[in-house]
Amino acid sequence: MAYVRWSRYFLPTWKEEPAEADLPSHKLMLRAGLIRPLAAGIYTYLPLGWRALRKVEAIVREEMDAIGGAELHMPVVHPAELWAKTGRLVDAGEILIRFQDRAGREMVLGPTHEEVVTDLARREIQSWRQLPLMLYQIQTKFRDEPRSRGGLVRVREFTMKDGYSFHEDLADLDRYYPEVYQAYLRIFRRCGLATVPVEADSGMMGGTGSHEFMLASEHGEDTFVRCEGCGYAANREGAVAAKDADLDEALRAVEEVATPGCETIEAVARALGVPTSKTAKAVFYRAAGEVVFVVVRGDLEVNEAKLARVLGAGDLRPATEDDIRATGAVPGYASPIGVTGARVVVDDSIAGARNLVAGANREGFHLRNVNFGRDFQASVVADVALARDGDRCLRCGGTLRVERGIELGHIFKLGTKYSQALEATFLDREGRARPLVMGCYGIGIGRLLAAVLEAHHDRDGIVWPGSVAPFHVLVAVLNPKEPEPLAYAASVAEHLAQAGLDVLLDDRERTAGEKFHDAKLLGIPVLAVIGPRGLRKGEVDLERRRDGARTPVRASLDVIATSVQDMLRAESS
């Protein structure tokens, strides 16, 4: 393997912070010459970025192969007709980029490949003897996201590892799913990332289980909940928390009180001198053409994902004032008592509380001592509240923490949604045709690369984990204009490359200072400095990026090679 000469490579670095970037990973990718933007959420990978991406891909490939995955490559362009069959031409909506080919056929760019892979399975899988099967690819996806952000954290065109498994029944999917789960943990760990697997909302997909792999990061765009005690973790949409019931109080008689100008829970609670947890909050939504009246304890917020699941509705949006008035409720003073013309969803926090303050359905008035069951009824009682930081864990009673994170992977028990829609069946052991049971598993490769940088950088630049570093060692010649040091550095680079290392030789005619700064910016694990000072003493300096530790070693090719390899081994352990 040959080494790369920087002077003939394409590796532009920036001294200044780019104005367009906020996230550390985004700034570093631009400054260290990994990526360049073309349009919103669409990037070119420069040679160095592409190298790093391929390192990540190689790890993903190894781990997928290790759990029996067979790599294939499906098309980017799909006939829209296939998407119409599963209903996702409409459901995937605006993220699907659509166009016509010259014959006027409707086409889409694939945002994911359930349709295509299921179509393939329909044609090729006939018998239970062909199962189970895991197919995966590492391929370009396009999703016309409403908003890209954070460099490679959320883009429109991206590289994704998407895998799809096929099983004869749910039991076999249940058996295989944990293997993928473990493979995912290994992939992220090998990339130097400690991820948190969180239970994800299986939502409208109707599956039986789903996990997201989150990297905790203040710059993450997702929110998840983690228990300090038992390790329970779930994404915000699905997280459950204990709600202390307080049913000891005796029921008191309802009493109307004047609360002029108190249109928020905080104002009411303050005016009446009660904690917000002793109030009932009314929140209105419109779903599937009807108005929904949701009642939660005043100190809680409605979790719209949970509510949508309870209602079985996909199109949840806040109700208008007119919607609210149509139910007979008075905005700001809404009461669940005597409401008609709306479905009433009561959070279980309300069912577990006594003598609450609620609206009186009369401008400027509230009611004291309102009790669920006695004073009002519900269409549904369910958990529709958002878990909060500091809440108690339902499982162990420990403390729940709300954290931000970057979602690196998502695995999903799909069931038969796609196989049924596309009639992908096989003959089981009894000779009956049954739909294939499927799982799907995704990792955003570029996002994973961005996450590596979020987790591995310092003030001066990137600090690559050895496993995904675009090069293992950077050989810097401080005076490349002089023939002997350059020739010597080239022989060092050559020797290191022969030893199986990825070597970048900085033979640019730049000042020593620039080379040292760029070396830190690039973050290659080991820097070998070849300069006149060291050479006079018969030494080459090795510098470890992680902690800046410098070791002079004898300037002999074999000594340098072993020393570099020792340092790299120490890196990866």
Place this chain on the structure above:
RNA sequence: CGGGGCGUAGCGCAGCUCGGAAGCGCACCUGCUUUGGGAGCAGGGGGUCGCUGGUUCAAAUCCAGUCGCCCCGACCA
């Protein structure tokens, strides 16, 4: 899609309030001197001020529209 910000040389920015010769730093090119932590001197090249229209004797600057990018939110199979 709602809110906010920004478009002036490759990058970072000033100039715009109050219209009157397009600037600064870095980078780049040439030469010389430097060469172990972003060197010095001298010389030089590079800009339809995002775009369109309007006001004006005169527009980077004022007005209208439009496009693009970034951030917050909504959304996120």
